[in-house]
Amino acid sequence: LEYAKEDLVLALGELGWRESDVQVSLVESPGEQRVVVEGLTGPRHLLARGGIVFEGAYSLEEESLEQAVLLSSPDSLGRGRVSDAALLAAQDSVTDLYRTHGFLAAEVRVSTRETDRQDKKVKFSLSFRVVEGPQTTLRELHVEGAAEDLSPLLDLWAEGLEGEPLNPLAVQRFLRDVLDAHREMGFLKVDAVPNNDCHDFFFT
Numbered sequence: 001l002e003y004a005k006e007d008l009v010l011a012l013g014e015l016g017w018r019e020s021d022v023q024v025s026l027v028e029s030p031g032e033q034r035v036v037v038e039g040l041t042g043p044r045h046l047l048a049r050g051g052i053v054f055e056g057a058y059s060l061e062e063e064s065l066e067q068a069v070l071l072s073s074p075d076s077l078g079r080g081r082v083s084d085a086a087l088l089a090a091q092d093s094v095t096d097l098y099r100t101h102g103f104l105a106a107e108v109r110v111s112t113r114e115t116d117r118q119d120k121k122v123k124f125s126l127s128f129r130v131v132e133g134p135q136t137t138l139r140e141l142h143v144e145g146a147a148e149d150l151s152p153l154l155d156l157w158a159e160g161l162e163g164e165p166l167n168p169l170a171v172q173r174f175l176r177d178v179l180d181a182h183r184e185m186g187f188l189k190v191d192a193v194p195n196n197d198c199h200d201f202f203f204t
Helices: 002-014 062-072 084-100 148-159 168-184
Strands: 021-029 032-040 044-055 107-117 121-131 142-144 192-195 200-203
Touching: 002 021, 002 084, 044 062, 044 107, 062 084, 062 121, 084 107, 084 121, 084 168, 142 148, 148 168, 168 192
Parallel strands: 044 121, 142 200
Antiparallel strands: 021 032, 107 121, 192 200
């Protein structure tokens, strides 16, 4: 029953009822058992209109940052509901967005501020404090040991990344595409060892 209570409180919290108080008990009578749930949901926690604020975010557009927040939890913040899990997801989403733009040391912290309280709902604004850190640029992407026939294609793929902000996910996609291209040529046991310090890839 304790697990049932925790699951129910968590489910209510995901829907914005973060102040819910729930009690679950087992009532036994001759020939039957009943699970009784009692409690109060409390006011629903909602996102205030225009309630997403960024501090220290100088390099990325605020619109793209706000989209990252809302899309991080479509069923919670995306619908204007504030939950603990959604706040963590939003914080991680903004951090990931910065890192895909080369801000590999970016740190993001979110805090909430109550802006309005009524009997059935409480509205909050979200403040994201951003420490961007330095932006890293991918100067060169070098591939060693790859099939000679693939060199022109690999050079073309690499040119699309070189000179741009370092996106670790894009580099991983590049590596995956290179491995797939080798396998299509019959190199079924091909492997690659990345040197992340200088973004070299050694193929075997």
